[in-house]
Amino acid sequence: MSILVVGSIALDTVETPHGRREDLLGGSATHFSYAASLFGPVRLVGVVGEDFPSAHLEALAGRGVDTSGVTVVPGGRSFRWSGSYSPDMNSRETRSVELNVFGTFRPLIPRRFADSRFVFLANGAPATQACVLDQVGEGAFTVCDTMDLWIATARADLLALLGRVDGVVVNDGEARALTGEGNTTRAASRILEMGPRYVVIKKGEHGCLLVGREGLSLLPAYPVEVVRDPTGAGDSFAGALMGALARDGAVDFAAMRRALVDATVVASFNVEAFGVEGLRDLRGPEMEARRARFLEMVSLR
Amino acid sequence: MSILVVGSIALDTVETPHGRREDLLGGSATHFSYAASLFGPVRLVGVVGEDFPSAHLEALAGRGVDTSGVTVVPGGRSFRWSGSYSPDMNSRETRSVELNVFGTFRPLIPRRFADSRFVFLANGAPATQACVLDQVGEGAFTVCDTMDLWIATARADLLALLGRVDGVVVNDGEARALTGEGNTTRAASRILEMGPRYVVIKKGEHGCLLVGREGLSLLPAYPVEVVRDPTGAGDSFAGALMGALARDGAVDFAAMRRALVDATVVASFNVEAFGVEGLRDLRGPEMEARRARFLEMVSLR
Numbered sequence: 001m002s003i004l005v006v007g008s009i010a011l012d013t014v015e016t017p018h019g020r021r022e023d024l025l026g027g028s029a030t031h032f033s034y035a036a037s038l039f040g041p042v043r044l045v046g047v048v049g050e051d052f053p054s055a056h057l058e059a060l061a062g063r064g065v066d067t068s069g070v071t072v073v074p075g076g077r078s079f080r081w082s083g084s085y086s087p088d089m090n091s092r093e094t095r096s097v098e099l100n101v102f103g104t105f106r107p108l109i110p111r112r113f114a115d116s117r118f119v120f121l122a123n124g125a126p127a128t129q130a131c132v133l134d135q136v137g138e139g140a141f142t143v144c145d146t147m148d149l150w151i152a153t154a155r156a157d158l159l160a161l162l163g164r165v166d167g168v169v170v171n172d173g174e175a176r177a178l179t180g181e182g183n184t185t186r187a188a189s190r191i192l193e194m195g196p197r198y199v200v201i202k203k204g205e206h207g208c209l210l211v212g213r214e215g216l217s218l219l220p221a222y223p224v225e226v227v228r229d230p231t232g233a234g235d236s237f238a239g240a241l242m243g244a245l246a247r248d249g250a251v252d253f254a255a256m257r258r259a260l261v262d263a264t265v266v267a268s269f270n271v272e273a274f275g276v277e278g279l280r281d282l283r284g285p286e287m288e289a290r291r292a293r294f295l296e297m298v299s300l301r
Numbered sequence: 302m303s304i305l306v307v308g309s310i311a312l313d314t315v316e317t318p319h320g321r322r323e324d325l326l327g328g329s330a331t332h333f334s335y336a337a338s339l340f341g342p343v344r345l346v347g348v349v350g351e352d353f354p355s356a357h358l359e360a361l362a363g364r365g366v367d368t369s370g371v372t373v374v375p376g377g378r379s380f381r382w383s384g385s386y387s388p389d390m391n392s393r394e395t396r397s398v399e400l401n402v403f404g405t406f407r408p409l410i411p412r413r414f415a416d417s418r419f420v421f422l423a424n425g426a427p428a429t430q431a432c433v434l435d436q437v438g439e440g441a442f443t444v445c446d447t448m449d450l451w452i453a454t455a456r457a458d459l460l461a462l463l464g465r466v467d468g469v470v471v472n473d474g475e476a477r478a479l480t481g482e483g484n485t486t487r488a489a490s491r492i493l494e495m496g497p498r499y500v501v502i503k504k505g506e507h508g509c510l511l512v513g514r515e516g517l518s519l520l521p522a523y524p525v526e527v528v529r530d531p532t533g534a535g536d537s538f539a540g541a542l543m544g545a546l547a548r549d550g551a552v553d554f555a556a557m558r559r560a561l562v563d564a565t566v567v568a569s570f571n572v573e574a575f576g577v578e579g580l581r582d583l584r585g586p587e588m589e590a591r592r593a594r595f596l597e598m599v600s601l602r
Contacts, residue, residue: 087483184524185525203507206504219599220508220520223517258601296516297518297519298518298520
């Protein structure tokens with residue numbers, strides 16, 4: 001079934017202990033789209049400037065991503081982010097952010113995308129995320145991400161959004177900031193009370209936690225031996241989660257659990273290379289082989 | 302089958318955000334014994350001073366722990382440790398250590414314990430741990446713990462010990478210090494090359510990792526909502542691991558995996574209360590109920 005993602009499309013300059021890369025294809029919606037497209041067709045809505053290399057959009061289209069919802073602003077400059085990671089990769093410093101055309105982005109969902117059954121609101125201002133919900137059908141399975149900035153500066157909008165989405169995917173620090181709970185499990189339960197049916201907490205190398213009214217599920221991360229660039233790991237995780245759900249059609253707790261395995265596996269490829277390079281060259285058989293190895297690692301029988 | 306543990310028996314003064322307790326029953330061998338005794342009989346070898354409350358040894362004996370190998374040094378003073386935990390419980394500061402009678406402890410294994418089939422060398426000087434190996438039968442399944450102090454000050458002895466044991470249970474920081482590898486998975490593989498058949502890396506709230514020649518297995522931690530005192534969690538984890546292995550008899554990769562589930566569950570009770578209080582009152586049915594809940598959380602089917 002059809003997946004719609006709305007979020008940032010960026011040019012990233014990243015420095016990690018494994019090197020420095022300039023003007024990499026980046027952005028939350030980009031990482032999401034590469035990951036989700038491993039499972040089926042994706043509809044992408046975002047904005048770029050005239051400086052954006054058309055080859056990037058062509059490559060996405062080549063992966064089954066409908067990029068006709070990407071607005072190219074004449075004379076505009078694309079969203080740019082620059083950052084560096086600590087030697088242990090556990091923290092990162094943002095060196096510069098130029099919102100450029102993304103700063104005034106008001107997503108207009110093409111009418112032909114309004115029937116999307118799976119909708120992901122990548123990190124953005126909660127009011128902007130909410131305006132996407134206004135433009136899609138009632139029956140869609142909707143999931144949002146957020147970040148500390150919005151938790152601190154747009155809390156009321158964010159709480160209103162959480163009351164409208166079916167799921168939320170955040171990292172453990174965001175879950176703690178949103179709830180004031182130091183304990184990740186309690187934080188997840190608190191977010192569940194804010195409205196969503198499913199709360200997924202990403203813990204990076206430590207795996208993830210799913211909480212729903214049906215229960216709680218835990219999954220370790222795939223043990224990546226060489227992390228080259230963690231940028232976009234959370235977005236590719238969400239992309240594979242939504243992709244696997246859309247492929248399977250129905251969403252329930254068991255389907256969420258299964259999809260989190262795909263999310264974990266795809267995110268592991270994301271972090272093994274810079275930008276989207278780890279996803280760009282990934283094909284089904286390689287993904288399936290790692291998925292099988294991972295299932296063997298986490299299986300108790 | 303019989304389990305032998307050799308290690309510290311202490312009186313701990315602990316401060317956590319949940320309170321302060323003086324002269325709690327502590328020590329690696331104590332936490333281990335309480336945990337292992339949930340699965341079968343345990344033989345304990347250690348040393349205490351004349352100040353040690355006999356009620357503590359009687360309580361252990363009441364749990365099926367043979368304390369006849371505990372030496373009480375006339376006029377001696379027991380090992381005492383005092384420490385405090387940070388608000389998030391992720392780091393601790395040692396306020397004082399008085400080794401006292403433990404400082405000159407040279408374990409003499411009673412001949413009637415020499416036929417123990419499962420032997421755990423709790424944290425101690427590697428040369429002291431090795432002298433226990435000299436006193437037990439060839440066919441025993443032997444596992445050791447260690448700590449940063451020995452990695453830094455007794456590396457040659459430790460490497461010699463690792464060449465003689467069947468398994469090692471260490472935390473992730475120790476694994477990194479021992480190998481110089483920043484990546485936990487690679488560190489585990491490196492330790493495997495040092496001799497043991499099985500390497501278990503404890504990651505606290507983030508679960509554990511098992512590496513053997515047969516493969517790699519990952520297990521999340523049980524999601525404890527209120528951690529009151531993490532002291533001894535690693536020792537109770539090891540105690541339940543060895544207890545479950547001894548109950549099942551044979552040791553292979555699948556048995557290790559199953560036993561790590563028990564280790565995870567028992568350690569979760571340990572951290573919910575001060576000292577050994579969480580284990581002292583624990584009985585089989587409560588443990589089994591949490592084990593079933595945990596299996597549901599980590600099961601993918």
